[in-house]
Amino acid sequence: MSASRNNSSDQRRSGTVNIRDVASRAGVSIATVSRVVNHIATVDAELARRVWKAIEEVGYVPNTQARALVSGRSRMLGLIVSEITNPFFPELVQEFENLAVAQGYEVLIGSTNYEPVRTESLIRRMLQRNVDGVAVMTFGIEEDLVQKLVEREFPLVFVDAGPALPNIRVLKVNYAEGIRQAVQHLAALGHRHIAFISGPLRLRSAVARRDAFLKSMAELGQIVPPEHMVEGNHTMEGGMAAMEHLTGLAELPTAVLCSNDMTAIGVLHALYRTTHKVPEDISVVGFDDIHLAQFMLPPLTTVQMSCKHLAAAAVEALRAGIESDHPKAAQTEWHIPTQLVVRQSSAFPRGTLPALVERNAGKRKGAATKRNK
Amino acid sequence: MSASRNNSSDQRRSGTVNIRDVASRAGVSIATVSRVVNHIATVDAELARRVWKAIEEVGYVPNTQARALVSGRSRMLGLIVSEITNPFFPELVQEFENLAVAQGYEVLIGSTNYEPVRTESLIRRMLQRNVDGVAVMTFGIEEDLVQKLVEREFPLVFVDAGPALPNIRVLKVNYAEGIRQAVQHLAALGHRHIAFISGPLRLRSAVARRDAFLKSMAELGQIVPPEHMVEGNHTMEGGMAAMEHLTGLAELPTAVLCSNDMTAIGVLHALYRTTHKVPEDISVVGFDDIHLAQFMLPPLTTVQMSCKHLAAAAVEALRAGIESDHPKAAQTEWHIPTQLVVRQSSAFPRGTLPALVERNAGKRKGAATKRNK
DNA sequence: GCGGCTTCAGAAATCGTTTCCTAGCCTTCG
């Protein structure tokens, strides 16, 4: 009698074909169908074939919600970024998503727009959707929420440094190396007055980049006057405003290092408006190496932070937290390299060795660092 | 006896607090808790207060999967875009997401990278996740999949024109108006040789923009030679290649209209490499008005297609399809306006009225069209 | 004072899976 109710050639809700339909069609139990679908080996080859055939015929698609409900895992990953409209992040999202999908996960994306409140509400929303883990590629998460999640052993991945708690995985970006290369590159060109436009200093990674700059300058014996350290906000508008501030100074720096490429684009725009020439009047260096950078006028010298690396590390770190038998389950740190890419927005400062500039500008770039083809 | 098993002050799985925990804490049944959470009015105010208190105390969060399983609705929307790394789409995604979240929906994002195969697999993945509806902001979906979805009365929203089937909602962008404004703007400046770099012509919206261009030119009595119609692919690389093709021609056009802003950025870069000056040597006009456009060197004259409008229409159209009592449930078309925004990448062609160029370039812009502040 | 109607809360069925447990069958070994 139960068979007569379950065996539904006429489905109760239109378009919904479920595991029971497959089972009755193949003449097996739903448990067997489940085993076949999940590739559990303990099922007879002949039966499995019949099940696959039935699945094909009725057009069965497993219901993810039901599956998640009982298994307790949703195979969804959360990815929280600072600002989806900053081109660096779509590039990261794309890489992340491709990798995640290839490994059978879906991705839920959230953008905080640099508002700490949003980070929390995003995480809550994602938890409600039962994501298996969250990668936080921004800042602003409150300690006590993290604390709770850690207690639940919920897989979390942070960039740079999360709160100092166990069971959190961290992607450590080697800002110092890239920034050091950039500073040395500028110094080698003859720059002595290098300004720095930072990101919003609430952001850990922005502070890290700024500190790396100061350290590199100090290593060269250079003291940076405070008026050459400007806080931006990682947007073009911020870069523009910061550069306008710098051009208003009595002593204009001969080079500007920016905390990200969007800032650098804003700087280029500000210099365009004040008719300063780049790189003749002033050199500009970015950070991130977004795809756009090489299309700027002039193409932007910048520090590359590999999206591919970052995304791959994030996915791996999440899986390490989710799957208890993951080979890297015990690993807590992933290291992401950075590297200077020299293009045409950096050159000898005006007045120094003009002849050399003319002759060597082409050959000079990318000497010890990555060559831009 | 069942009470002793369900009443779990010690939860069976760590961190999972469910409706039963709330019920036993508040001393009510799970049905009542459900009613309270869903704001169903037939529950006593005092009881409701007790339930809310219990919810607060145990930190209850409803399990979305279970809810979706029984209610048949997931409150998730799918959004499929052409290419997430084209800055237009993150802007759209952001607007869409903000609106959706404000209305209680979550968003699943997919990027096809212009591969038709991916559109299909994306839709399938989204269906598997039980999204309530999908907005397809790109092309390449196969008719028979759509046919199946239409039969299931699955809410679908297309841009421009989906397959001609009932029960599909369409966002019609008025490309013709924006393109016409752009062409007339260039013509008014004195341009007679205007080239057009299209998008990939498999894409409906790319064809629509191209046709609008040809029509506008025809209205002015201008015939466009075939070598001035170049097919691009909506990327910077495509724009660059297309422009390189154009600069190789015997007769260089005096203006180039691009099917989107990324193409225009590629064009600017190509012209930079060939040391052509914009707008003195050649005028460049884009389409989309991405945020980046105003920061280009020079700031890009472009046709604005409002993300806000588009996103709002998409969300509204989806909800109209999902919620049977929606006020616009019967509406099948939404109209999206476009409008020229004049900036500094367009000017009089070299040789014509040079004096006027000098004197009027500043005042001229934005005469009959939107003024860029 | 009692019957019927309204209101509100609880019991139980259901959604579509996974997974544990058990029953049968076949093999193998004593």
Added chain:
DNA sequence: CGAAGGCTAGGAAACGATTTCTGAAGCCGC
């Protein structure tokens, strides 16, 4: 030849909600 043990497949119990149905009050009117 019989008992033990290993496979395989099915039955049934979860998973955490919604929702229908049922039943117990309370109130009103006759």
